[in-house]
Structures are given as C-alpha cells and as structure tokens.
Amino acid sequence: MENQIWNQWAKALVDYLNDQDLSASLIRCQNVFTTTQVKNAILLIQRSAVDARMIFTRKAYLSLADLRLAQEARELIDAGADSTKAYLDEHLEPFGGSEQSELVATIGVYLLDANASVSKCAKLMYVHRNTITYRLQQIASITGFTIGDMPDTMTLYRLAAVIRLVHTASA
Secondary structure: OHHHHHHHHHHHHHHHHHHOOOOOOEEEOOOOOOHHHHHHHHHHHHHHHHHHHHHOOOOOEEEHHHHHHHHHHHHHHHOOHHHHHHHHHHHHHHHOOOOOOHHHHHHHHHHHHOOOOHHHHHHHHOOOHHHHHHHHHHHHHHHOOOOOOOOHHHHHHHHHHHHHHHHHHHO
C-alpha cells in the first residue's frame, strides 16, 4: 500500500512540475534514519543522479537502489575504454555479441523502463506481449536463469545500465 501511495504522489508531483515547465528528479530515500545514512545518500545523489536519469529515462522517480546501479555502471565505464569494451564483449557474447540485438533491447526496456512488466514492455517496444514473453524465454535459455531470479538478474540490470550510459555519452 505504501508503494502505491508513493507512486501516486510522485506521479502527481511530476505532472504538476511538468505543467509548470519545471524540471526535477525525485529520489525516494527509503530506510535512511541516521545522519551517516543521510550523508551517504546525499553523496550518492550528487555522484549518480545524472547517470541514473540517463539510465531510467521513463521513471517518475528514482530510488537509492537505482542510484547504486548507476554508480556501478559508471565505475565500469570509468575503468577505461578497454575495460568497458571487454565487459560488453564478455556479457554480450551469449547474445551474438551485438548491443543492437532484439534480445538485448528487450532486456533494457523490460528491466529499466517497464519495471519487469511484460505488458508495459510490449507497449513501449510496439510489439505484442507474446513477443516479449518469447524473447524472455529465449533470454532465459541463453543465460540459464529466468529474468527476475536474483541475484542473477543483477548481471542483466548492470549490462543494460552500462549500455544506456555508453550510448547516451556517445550520442
């Protein structure tokens, strides 16, 4: 219930800001109680909010977990071009080595934009929901796990985030 209320509030606030031609990034800081946790959250926001906005382009608000993922992706990229290329080559190899494959695109939209919703992913990709279901089955076959099984799925989240940041930086 709390998430639903938060989502409604966040959407209303974002709609209001958009109506006023104002821009802001809402960041939900859950389980932040001590001054040390507040300080760490502020530092994470300062370091990673811009990258998180590039990764999660369709989210009304970000969470600290979103910011942590953006920080991990940035650290992989900041390790250097050779290191980033090696990371992408290693993780894209099961998908034919291409960032442009339909399966890799589906991973990004499904995990980063559609909140793991087949229907929402299908709508965002302009395909039938059965197409998304089939692609997710193909991904499970290739990777050996079902998307959604943690911590295995974190590898795919990280891959999708790195690809988004690399493409946004080069655009």
